[in-house]
Amino acid sequence: MQLAQTDLAQLQELEECLWRSDTRFDHEFMDQTLAPDFFEFGRSGRTYRREDTLGAPAQTIHAVLPLRDFAIQLVEANVALVTYRSEVTYGDVVEHGRRSSIWSKSTRGWQLRFHQGTPIPPEIL
Incomplete structure (x- = not known):
């Protein structure tokens, strides 16, 4: 099983959009991007639900793009695991x-x- 090039490019673009303020805080974009059952375990250890993410206040994001060590693994036909730093x-x-x-x-x-x-x-970077 392999993803088509268009899917690979689309997944990288979608993931990077989550690190750009103009798309990350665009309610319509995020509403379409997040699945109804979306949840997140944040770096802080907190759990965030879809409504938490959609309701987050807009802010500037200073992320390095493109994302480092970006990789995609197909879990099953229409499910992909994306990893990066x-x-x-x-x-x-x-x-x-x-x-x-x-x-x-x-x-x-x-x-x-x-x-x-x-x-x-920092000691394992």
């Missing part, structure tokens, strides 16, 4: 994380079902 600056602090997302493809296109962020301590 994030680098985001908050004030004077740069935070690194390992990220994983589960995307599923339906008649509406690719939708994000699950996301997890895990901090990477």
